[in-house]
Amino acid sequence: MQHNSTDKPRDAEIRRFVRATYGVKGTLTLHRAALPWDMVRAPVNVMLSPMFLLIKLSARLADLCRLRWLGRWLATRRIFLTSDLSRQLESNLRGFFAQLDQRGISPAASDDEIDAAISSYAETRNAVAEITTSLIVVLAGLLIFHRVTPGVISLAGPVAHLRAQAQAIEDFALGSWIGRMWYGAFPTELSTAELFFAGLFLTGAASLVTTFAGLLADPIQLWTGIHRRRLSRMLERLDRKHAPPALEREHLLARAGDLGDVAAWLWRSWR
Structure with missing residues (x-):
């Protein structure tokens, strides 16, 4: 197997970049950019997530139907509000490409191709933050309610019931002790x-968790090599003049909880 002469120097730069950006200190610096306005954008982006998935799936479908122009147009639509954290990450990535270019090991790609790759990379990282939030939601459901809650929809019922039950017990005319027995039965x-x-409350809370989920997810992905491999794949695509995929698998995983919730709701409705 032949290795390009740029492989080793480029791999060293990739490792340096991911350590600096996604280590504990690096991710803290990165997330500092999220304050304060990303906390406002986060709930909006959560609501836009289904539209993002629909647009990306439509782009893939257009490609399969040989409507290349439509697929390219759909794939390049920016659905989410650009967060300050994403802007900071994209700025860091442009600095990374400048460093590669300075050393003569940058992919032979146009600025537009590099910008598209960087944008796709940042969106994929955001999807991983959503996956992290989904795992937290599942864990919360298991620990608190002893049931699997793949998304906010399935968690809303138990949370609302817990609150309503507690309020009813507190307001019971004969006292909370008897109220606890009554509403237990x-x-x-x-x-x-x-x-x-x-x-609504849980959606807002989940969006805020997603904003800062990278504080947990980034170091884990650094230690497991995921960040390095993802960045390497991006450079390899640019080397081969391949456009970013219409839909990275992380986006499907990020929506898996919501799709599971919808499927469960439909199943209960049709039973």
Whole structure:
């Protein structure tokens, strides 16, 4: 197997970049850029996630139907509000490419191709943050409610019920002790409004967790080599003049919890 003469120097630069960017100190610096406005953008981006998935799947479908122009157009649409954290990461990546170029080991790609690759890379990292949040939601459901909660929708019901039950016990006319026994035997019923507001609150909380989930996910991906391999794949695609995939697998995984919630809801509705 032949190795390009740029492989070793480039790999050294990749390792240097991921250590500096995603180590504990690096990710703290990166997430400092998220304050304060990314906390406002986060809930909006969560709501835009289904649209992002739909657009990317449509781009893939257009490619399969040989509508290349439509696939390219859809694939290059930016759906999410660009966060300050993403801007900082993209700036760091441009500095990384400048360093590669200075050493003569940069991919022979145009600025537009590099910008598209950087944008796709940043979106993929954001998807990993969403996956981290989904895992936290699942863990919370298992620890608190002893049930699998793949997404916010499935967690909203137990949380709303817990709150309604606690409120009903506290307001029971004969005292909370008797109220606890009464509502233990006859659980309070949830209103649609209670369920809606619980879901709304959890969505907002999950979006804030997602904003800072990289504080946990980045070092883990650094230690396991995921960040290095992802960056290497991006450079290899640029070397081969391949456009970024219409949909990285991380985006599908990020939506897996929501899709699981929807599937469970449809199943319960049709039973």
